[in-house]
Amino acid sequence: AQSVTQPDIHITVSEGASLELRCNYSYGATPYLFWYVQSPGQGLQLLLKYFSGDTLVQGIKGFEAEFKRSQSSFNLRKPSVHWSDAAEYFCAVGVWGGSEKLVFGKGTKLTVNP
Amino acid sequence: DTGVSQDPRHKITKRGQNVTFRCDPISEHNRLYWYRQTLGQGPEFLTYFQNEAQLEKSRLLSDRFSAERPKGSFSTLEIQRTEQGDSAMYLCASSPTGQGTYEQYFGPGTRLTVT
Numbered sequence: 051a052q053s054v055t056q057p058d059i060h061i062t063v064s065e066g067a068s069l070e071l072r073c074n075y076s077y078g079a080t081p082y083l084f085w086y087v088q089s090p091g092q093g094l095q096l097l098l099k100y101f102s103g104d105t106l107v108q109g110i111k112g113f114e115a116e117f118k119r120s121q122s123s124f125n126l127r128k129p130s131v132h133w134s135d136a137a138e139y140f141c142a143v144g145v146w147g148g149s150e151k152l153v154f155g156k157g158t159k160l161t162v163n164p
Numbered sequence: 165d166t167g168v169s170q171d172p173r174h175k176i177t178k179r180g181q182n183v184t185f186r187c188d189p190i191s192e193h194n195r196l197y198w199y200r201q202t203l204g205q206g207p208e209f210l211t212y213f214q215n216e217a218q219l220e221k222s223r224l225l226s227d228r229f230s231a232e233r234p235k236g237s238f239s240t241l242e243i244q245r246t247e248q249g250d251s252a253m254y255l256c257a258s259s260p261t262g263q264g265t266y267e268q269y270f271g272p273g274t275r276l277t278v279t
Contacts, residue, residue: 054206082266093168093209093255093270101266140206144266151197151220151266154206155252 052077052145058156060118063131064163071126071158073141082144083124085115085150089137097139100124136162166190168271170256176277177246184242185274189258195241197268198231200224201253213239214261246257246278 053076056082063069075081082101086094098109115126124141138159142152169188177183189196195214199207210229212220225231228246233239243250249256253275257268 084267086270091273091275093170093272094257097266098271099267142206146266150195150266151209151212152199152207153209156204156206 051141052153054140054143054153054155056141056158058158059156060159060161062163065133066130069126069128069131069135069160071139071141072122073126073155073158074104074122075124075141075143077124077143077145079146081124082146083110083115083117084142084144085113085124085126086142086154087111087137088140088142088157094140095124113145131160131162133162133164136160168258168269170254170271170274171238172274173272174275174277176279178247178279179246179248181246182242182244183246184240185254185256185276187239187241187256187271189238189256190260190269191237192259192260193258193269194236196233197257197259197267198239198241199255199257201255201273203252207255210241226266243276246276248278251276251278 055074084099085097088094100117138157140157142154171186201207204276211231213233228244231241253273255273257270259268
């Protein structure tokens, strides 16, 4: 079955520091991968997506992610974190051939210290 | 483009009552999804519509849950005889049909509290 693992439940970084959030997926075919961000009490906003092609994808708000098929990973990175990046981040894999539903990880909560 | 909207944003109800939530997708989107998110978890798929047809339902969607999309536009999710375990955020998402259009756009959610 398809699954997504986000190993870090909570990460704390200082403002201006670099960030990497980990995501590992399990899917039998070529994955379609997504990162979403959720602020408290809000819905999910799409940060970036990978479908095919270049394995390094750029997203909004200065985020990027790298797809590594050999490691079944799709880690999210940002070179310099801003206080407004504090939120919860979800990695998801698209399950196609039918509903095209998303299967999400449990999320990583990011705290940014001043 | 006004985005996906959901109503109400918050609902508090007593155990045993029925509740109904509404979702208005982005206007040109054919696909509509419902997800449920509990505390500390990622969203979990509940059901999916393509236009007015409900094409897939998760095993999470018990007999007390029903969803409709009567004219292929807005959708409603009804929970009958609510239980405390139904307390969660209910998220709606929509997606256009077409090649290369796989991302889903989420609404702000309806937070349900069953007391």
